[in-house]
Amino acid sequence: MTPLYYVISVVLVGFHSLLGKVLDPAGGAAWLLSIVGLTLLIRVALIPLFVKQIKSSRNMQLIQPKVKELQKKYGHDRERLAQETMALYKETGTNPFASCLPILLQMPIFLALFRLLDQAADRKAHGVLTQELATQFGQAELFGKIPISSTLIKSDGNMGVIVMALILVLAMTATTFLTQRQLMAKNMPADALSGPYAQQQKMLLYVLPVVFAVGGVAFPIGVLIYWTTSNVWTMGQQFYVIRNNPAPGTPAAHAKQEREEAKAARKRARKGLPEVAPTEEEQAVAEEQHRTAPRQQPKRQTRSQRKKR
Template identity: 60%
Template sequence: METLAPMLVPMAGFWDTIMAPLHWAVSGLLVLAHNLFSPLFGPDSGLTWTLSIIVLTVVIRTLLIPLFVKQIRSSRNMMTLQPKVRELQKKYAHDREKLGQETMKMYKEEGVNPMASCFPLLLQMPIFFALFQVLNAAARGQVKGAFMTQELVDSIGQATILGANLAGTFLPMDSFGADQIVALVLILAMVASQFYVQLQLSAKNMPPEAMTGPMAQQQKMMLYLFPVIFGIGGVAFPIGLLIYWTASNLWSMGQQFYVIRQSPTPGTPAYAAWEARMRMKGHDPSTFKPGQKPPKKADSVAVAETREPSNEELGAENVQPERPRVQRQQPRRQTRSNRKR
């Protein structure tokens, strides 16, 4: 280990140089949110720092919305293509090279990128590491990030929420106290929300034929593996970081629910529910696709006017001819001589 130490120091410095822009952005957003809530709850309040972390989460996830939508659609397209993938696997079972070429050709023709579903997670992980390093450094009384100061670091170290220190962790555990209770609740919430996000995608927005095969097996493995990984790693996360990750999962649940509801995959339970909603609103689902604006309803029948219809409206055959008006003749005026007679 002593011989490796001189080599690890330059690597650590190189890593800090790469992460410096993210440390700058994370610390800047965190301090900005802290300044907004400080007049309301106090600069050293745990509620102030908790709300600041949640605001940071909302800002980050809002910026990632386009990538998240692309991830959902890419995962859906990958799963719906599994029947075709299985056909290629049967056709080129003895030629792995040809199988790979034909599979990539099919992906290109269908406009599907196999790596697109991983991009949002890969982009979020550096942000997660940056926040981890900022909060982890603050828990140890160290400054990380251009906008963080020693005063703010001390504030985070002293801030508490529900009696637990935001810089506290589940382990190491000298005694089972508020830090462990709050951390355990957040770890369970993080794991449960992570599991539901994966389950929501596979159970509601995947056709039955896509739920078999190697890709489906990998999806099921990820469904159980990811929550376990985060659950094990969560015992070493600061409570502030657990708040961030739980809030991020809850955001994903709501965002994914909206995307699946508005743009479901044909042949899935979500699509059947979408068709039912459109019929209840008086629309024909076959005339447009999910995500498109439904056509306008036909104008309602106008209320008949109180006036009598004209001849043109009634029709010539139903019109009775008008009777000629008889002009009454006035009696001729007589002269005075005639009146005397």
């Protein structure tokens, strides 16, 4: 854990030194915002991995019909089914475990921050966190009475800690659930909502929130802030990707098509064009009629009429 202590403490101390110029360095707000800064920096660094996760998740959805065909064909032979399924994954560049990678990579950082904050409460320094900074970090309080190193199970009857910890545990649990639900409800085609992959997604949908809810009672306030902020970032990032680059055949793809059609209709209305654009066949007929229509000849006029003009 020592390398992680150094990485996390360098980022925390860096943000704290900047925030300490405008906020009380010993106050909880400076340290809390430093944790938020750490979270955002980590999530920015994980963007390439998130893109890979989205791509792999989309491939998993799109190949589900082929996976079902393999199951029907080789359902009696588990070994052959596993071989053919892995060959399909390799052919399509799909990693069935990619959806777990961001969480797995964040867990060591999560644990390092947990221990860093937990031991700072006992004035134990790690990394570049000096004894003085460790004491500040461990004793920093929000609103003058909520130590960010306190946990729900070690609140010592502090109602401020109990209320804030409960709020953050619920927020962490809800955002974990909604992030997974957002993916299943908006970016999974109908034929991908059954089968092994769908069962895995449904299991994660309910298991992960329960795990975080149970474990959250032992997490310090600062760690709860970290994980909740990370979840909110994931929801926003996932919303952007699903909205602008949805998987084909999903509700998100249909919603995007409707938005594009509505936008095109508004554009035609501003130009005074018909609400519904003519089809290629209708355009061809209109052009043919325009070419074959007889030209209107000007009326003959007498010499006196021409002089009047």
